[in-house]
Amino acid sequence: MYSIGKKIAFLRKKEKLNQDELADKLGIARQSILNYENEKRQIPIDVLAKIANFFNVTIESFFSEDAEDFKEVKIEKNSVRIPIYSNASAGTGIYGQEDPLDWLELPKSIAKNATFGTFVKGDSMEPRIYENDLLLIRTNEILDTGSIGVFKLNDDIYCKKFQYNPLTREITLKSLNPKYDPIRITKEDDFCIIGRVVAVIDYTI
Numbered sequence: 001m002y003s004i005g006k007k008i009a010f011l012r013k014k015e016k017l018n019q020d021e022l023a024d025k026l027g028i029a030r031q032s033i034l035n036y037e038n039e040k041r042q043i044p045i046d047v048l049a050k051i052a053n054f055f056n057v058t059i060e061s062f063f064s065e066d067a068e069d070f071k072e073v074k075i076e077k078n079s080v081r082i083p084i085y086s087n088a089s090a091g092t093g094i095y096g097q098e099d100p101l102d103w104l105e106l107p108k109s110i111a112k113n114a115t116f117g118t119f120v121k122g123d124s125m126e127p128r129i130y131e132n133d134l135l136l137i138r139t140n141e142i143l144d145t146g147s148i149g150v151f152k153l154n155d156d157i158y159c160k161k162f163q164y165n166p167l168t169r170e171i172t173l174k175s176l177n178p179k180y181d182p183i184r185i186t187k188e189d190d191f192c193i194i195g196r197v198v199a200v201i202d203y204t205i
């Protein structure tokens with residue numbers, strides 16, 4: 001399995017740059033470079049594209065196990081395959097399919113024990129989650145008030161902030177974008193918690 005962090009460090013050292021120098025040339029924080037190389041933080045695809053352009057390699061080579069540019073990099077096989085399902089709504093609700101659309105291989109450090117992934121449609125969870133972000137979901141999770149999760153409500157799938165009132169036993173799904181009204185769950189609703197959002201990956205360029 002590819003290790004994007006190790007590949008970035010390999011290219012940086014090959015050009016005899018330290019982390020501060022690379023950060024200055026890319027116009028990003030030195031701490032970000034450190035986090036990317038140590039794989040403590042998921043690298044946004046637009047930043048990866050900038051790094052690929054700077055080192056004159058293809059962005060695809062970072063995701064390949066046998067890219068010529070990285071023949072000398074020792075890669076640990078420490079990955080998992082996660083099914084990707086149809087879009088979760090961050091807005092008015094979009095129906096969720098049962099069969100996976102595809103499978104995605106991710107380093108375990110990024111996957112965070114996720115059960116599956118789904119892409120976001122809508123802007124109701126901005127500024128934290130944006131349209132087309134990839135959500136990694138862990139199922140069978142008990143959600144605390146304030147947690148962000150994915151929910152099935154009647155025939156639709158939502159990504160929302162979970163709120164539970166222990167006095168009234170009322171469940172409310174809230175958006176982070178103030179232009180959207182809260183969704184209050186009633187006894188008549190067919191409602192279930194699908195899982196907790198454990199990671200958000202920006203896959204836009």
